[in-house]
Amino acid sequence: MDLTTKKDLREYLQDHLLVGDGAMATQLYRSGVPVGVSFEELCLTNPRLVHDVHKAYYEAGARLMETNTFGANRDALARYGLEHKVTRINRVAVTIAREAAQDDAYVVGSIGSILAGRVRKKVLDEYRDQFEEQAIALLHAGVDGLILETFLDLEELLLAIDVIRPLTGLPLICQLATLDVGRTRDGYTLTEAFSHLQKAGADIIGLNCRLGPAEILRSFESARVPDGALLSAFPNAGRLGLSDGEYAYKSSPEYFAESALRLREQGVRLLGGCCGTTPDHVRAMAEALKGLAPQARVNPPDELTERPSVSSFSVRDRQKPSIVERVKTGTTIIVEFDPPKDLDTEGFLTGCCELHKAGADAITLADNSLANVRMSNMALGAIMKSQYGIDPLVHIACRDRNLIGQQSHLMGLHALGIDQVLVVTGDPSRFGDLPGASSVFDVTSFDLIRMVKQLNEGISFSGRPLKQKAQFIVGAAFNPNVRHIEAAIKRLEKKVEAGADFIMTQPVYDAESIRLVHEATKHIGIPVFIGIMPLTSSRNAEFLHNEVPGIKLSDEARERMKRVQGEAARQEGLKMAKELLDVAITYFNGIYLITPFNYYAMSVELIQYVRQQSHLLKAAAKA
Incomplete structure (x- = not known):
C-alpha cells in the first residue's frame, strides 16, 4: 500500500x-x-x-x-x-x-x-x-x-x-x-x-x-x-x-x-x-x-433488521388500582411494617393481615432500614400478595446492590406482580449491624428512579430492549425535617423530574410542619403521603430526635413524652398521632403510617381513626 x-x-x-x-x-x-x-x-x-x-x-x-x-x-x-x-x-x-x-x-x-x-x-x-x-x-x-x-x-x-x-x-x-x-x-x-x-x-x-x-x-x-x-x-x-x-x-x-x-x-x-x-x-x-x-x-432485508420498537411490546394488566390511582379519589393509607430480623415470619404475617383488615391500602416494607439485616422484602411481599391478597410496596435502597443486582431485583419484582416501589438512598452500612459490609451506591436515588422508569419503557438499564414493559409505580422519599426547606424542595423536584409518581415523607411531629409540607409541595403535581409515626416512650422520642437521620421532634412532643411511662406513654403517643392526623387529613389525601417496633396494634388503631375522621369530614362537606 x-x-x-x-x-x-x-x-x-x-x-x-x-x-x-x-x-x-x-x-x-x-x-x-x-x-x-x-x-x-x-x-x-x-x-x-x-x-x-x-x-x-x-x-x-x-x-x-x-x-x-x-x-x-x-x-x-x-x-x-x-x-x-x-x-x-x-x-x-x-x-x-x-x-x-x-x-x-x-x-x-x-x-x-x-x-x-x-x-x-x-x-x-x-x-x-x-x-x-x-x-x-x-x-x-x-x-x-x-x-x-x-x-x-x-x-x-x-x-x-x-x-x-x-x-x-x-x-x-x-x-x-x-x-x-x-x-x-x-x-x-x-x-x-x-x-x-x-x-x-x-x-x-x-x-x-x-x-x-x-x-x-x-x-x-x-x-x-x-x-x-x-x-x-x-x-x-x-x-x-x-x-x-x-x-x-x-x-x-x-x-x-x-x-x-x-x-x-x-x-x-x-x-x-x-x-x-x-x-x-x-x-x-x-x-x-x-x-x-x-x-x-x-x-439486510427489512424482516432481518432489529426487533420492533418497544412501543409494540405487551403490558400486563394491573389487577388493582395503584395507590396513586386510589389517592385521587379519597384518603389512602400506606402503613410501614418492618420485615423480621430472624427467620420466623408468623408474627409478621399476622400483623400484615391485621393491618390489611383494618383498611390499609398498601403495606410498605423497608429494605434493611438503618442498615440492619432483615428478611428480604421481595420474598415477604410475594407471600403477602399471593397468599393473602395484600398489596406490598417495597423499598429499594441504592446501598445494597450494584446495577446488575438492582435490575435483577426489579425484574424479579415484575415477575411476582409487585409493581409499587419506593426508591431510597439507604443508610450507610457502617452504621448497621454488619459494619464491615460494603455500601455499593452505584447510583443515586435520582438515577435509580430514572432507570426504573426506563424499564417501564421496555428498555433495560444497559439500553437493551425487553420483550415486555414493566409498570412500576415509583415513589420517592422526602425529608422535611431540615434547616433549609428550599434546598430539600429542589432535591424533591429533581426526583419528580426523574420520574417519581408519588412522595412519602419522613415522619413529622407538629401541626406547623404538616402545613409547611403542604405549602412547599403543592406545586409538584404528584401525590404526597405525609409521614406519621406514633411515639412509644420518652426514650424512643429522644432516640429519634438525637440519633436517627431525617427525624426531628418538636420540643412540645418531647416534653409530653417525658411526663408518662409504660402503657401510658404508648397511649400518649397514640393521642399525639391522632392530633397530627386531624390536621393531616385536611391537607393530604395520602397518609403514611410508620409502625414503631412492629407494634401493629398501634397502627391498626390509627388506620381506624383515619377512616372514621375522613368519613366525618366527607359527611360534613356534603351537609
Missing part, C-alpha cells in the same frame, strides 16, 4: 481497505505500566514507551494510527490532578504518533467518551467545552482526522460531533460501543443511530470496544446502514474472562483474521482492534486483507 502521497482518508476508503492499530492500553499494561495510572500522561513522562507501541503496530501492518489520547479530556485527567495538561498531552501525543508511523500512515486524534461507561449524572451539554478543548489541541498539532470512539450513548456522541464538526473539515470517524448486539445504551437501534450520525456530519461510522468480532459482525448484519456510508470496526479480542487465575481476552490472531474477512463482506473498510488486541492481531488482519478490494455494503 502506497500512501506516500496520501489522499484524504475519505477518498482513500472509497477504493481501499485500511487496517488500523490495536489496543494502546493493553500494550502499555503488558510493558509493566500498572493499572490506576493515567496512560495518557505517559506521553509526557515516558514518550519512548508510547512511541514503541505505535511502532509495533506500524510494523505489524497498521496504516491508521490513533494517538494515545483516548482519556485526555479534562474530566478524566482531573482524576490524576492533570486537568491543567490537556492541551500539552494531546499535542505531544500527535508528535509521538507521527514520529513512529512514517509518512505512509494516517494519524488520527483519539477522543473518548467523557461519560466513559458511567451512568449519566450530568447534563450532557456540560461536556461541550471539554470536547472543544481536546479537539482544538489535536487539530492544531496536525492530525489527519479525529476518531470519536467508545461512546455508549448516541446522544453524547451527537453532542461531540455538534461541537467538533464546525471546527474542521477533516474526516470524523465516529464509533459507538454497545453493551449488547443492535442497540445503544440510551435505547437507539443501530439503524437509527447510524442514520443520526451520518446526518450530524460523521464521515465514517462504526463500532468499537465492548463486543468481540462475532457480536460486532452480528450488529452490522442486523442493521440498515445509510447509502454511501463508510464503515469501521474495531472489536475487542473477545470478552474479558478469567483464565489460569488471570483476566485475559480469548480471541486469537487467527480468529481475528477470519473475522476481518467477514466484516469486509459487510462493507466495513476500516478495520482495527480494541481492548485485548496486540500487534499479532493487527498483523493477522493485515495479511488476510492484503490485496483485497472493499466490498459494497448490502443491507
Whole structure:
C-alpha cells in the first residue's frame, strides 16, 4: 500500500481497505505500566514507551494510527490532578504518533467518551467545552482526522460531533460501543443511530470496544446502514474472562483474521482492534486483507433488521388500582411494617393481615432500614400478595446492590406482580449491624428512579430492549425535617423530574410542619403521603430526635413524652398521632403510617381513626 502521497482518508476508503492499530492500553499494561495510572500522561513522562507501541503496530501492518489520547479530556485527567495538561498531552501525543508511523500512515486524534461507561449524572451539554478543548489541541498539532470512539450513548456522541464538526473539515470517524448486539445504551437501534450520525456530519461510522468480532459482525448484519456510508470496526479480542487465575481476552490472531474477512463482506473498510488486541492481531488482519478490494455494503432485508420498537411490546394488566390511582379519589393509607430480623415470619404475617383488615391500602416494607439485616422484602411481599391478597410496596435502597443486582431485583419484582416501589438512598452500612459490609451506591436515588422508569419503557438499564414493559409505580422519599426547606424542595423536584409518581415523607411531629409540607409541595403535581409515626416512650422520642437521620421532634412532643411511662406513654403517643392526623387529613389525601417496633396494634388503631375522621369530614362537606 502506497500512501506516500496520501489522499484524504475519505477518498482513500472509497477504493481501499485500511487496517488500523490495536489496543494502546493493553500494550502499555503488558510493558509493566500498572493499572490506576493515567496512560495518557505517559506521553509526557515516558514518550519512548508510547512511541514503541505505535511502532509495533506500524510494523505489524497498521496504516491508521490513533494517538494515545483516548482519556485526555479534562474530566478524566482531573482524576490524576492533570486537568491543567490537556492541551500539552494531546499535542505531544500527535508528535509521538507521527514520529513512529512514517509518512505512509494516517494519524488520527483519539477522543473518548467523557461519560466513559458511567451512568449519566450530568447534563450532557456540560461536556461541550471539554470536547472543544481536546479537539482544538489535536487539530492544531496536525492530525489527519479525529476518531470519536467508545461512546455508549448516541446522544453524547451527537453532542461531540455538534461541537467538533464546525471546527474542521477533516474526516470524523465516529464509533459507538454497545453493551449488547443492535442497540445503544440510551435505547437507539443501530439503524437509527447510524442514520443520526451520518446526518450530524460523521464521515465514517462504526463500532468499537465492548463486543468481540462475532457480536460486532452480528450488529452490522442486523442493521440498515445509510447509502454511501463508510464503515469501521474495531472489536475487542473477545470478552474479558478469567483464565489460569488471570483476566485475559480469548480471541486469537487467527480468529481475528477470519473475522476481518467477514466484516469486509459487510462493507466495513476500516478495520482495527480494541481492548485485548496486540500487534499479532493487527498483523493477522493485515495479511488476510492484503490485496483485497472493499466490498459494497448490502443491507439486510427489512424482516432481518432489529426487533420492533418497544412501543409494540405487551403490558400486563394491573389487577388493582395503584395507590396513586386510589389517592385521587379519597384518603389512602400506606402503613410501614418492618420485615423480621430472624427467620420466623408468623408474627409478621399476622400483623400484615391485621393491618390489611383494618383498611390499609398498601403495606410498605423497608429494605434493611438503618442498615440492619432483615428478611428480604421481595420474598415477604410475594407471600403477602399471593397468599393473602395484600398489596406490598417495597423499598429499594441504592446501598445494597450494584446495577446488575438492582435490575435483577426489579425484574424479579415484575415477575411476582409487585409493581409499587419506593426508591431510597439507604443508610450507610457502617452504621448497621454488619459494619464491615460494603455500601455499593452505584447510583443515586435520582438515577435509580430514572432507570426504573426506563424499564417501564421496555428498555433495560444497559439500553437493551425487553420483550415486555414493566409498570412500576415509583415513589420517592422526602425529608422535611431540615434547616433549609428550599434546598430539600429542589432535591424533591429533581426526583419528580426523574420520574417519581408519588412522595412519602419522613415522619413529622407538629401541626406547623404538616402545613409547611403542604405549602412547599403543592406545586409538584404528584401525590404526597405525609409521614406519621406514633411515639412509644420518652426514650424512643429522644432516640429519634438525637440519633436517627431525617427525624426531628418538636420540643412540645418531647416534653409530653417525658411526663408518662409504660402503657401510658404508648397511649400518649397514640393521642399525639391522632392530633397530627386531624390536621393531616385536611391537607393530604395520602397518609403514611410508620409502625414503631412492629407494634401493629398501634397502627391498626390509627388506620381506624383515619377512616372514621375522613368519613366525618366527607359527611360534613356534603351537609
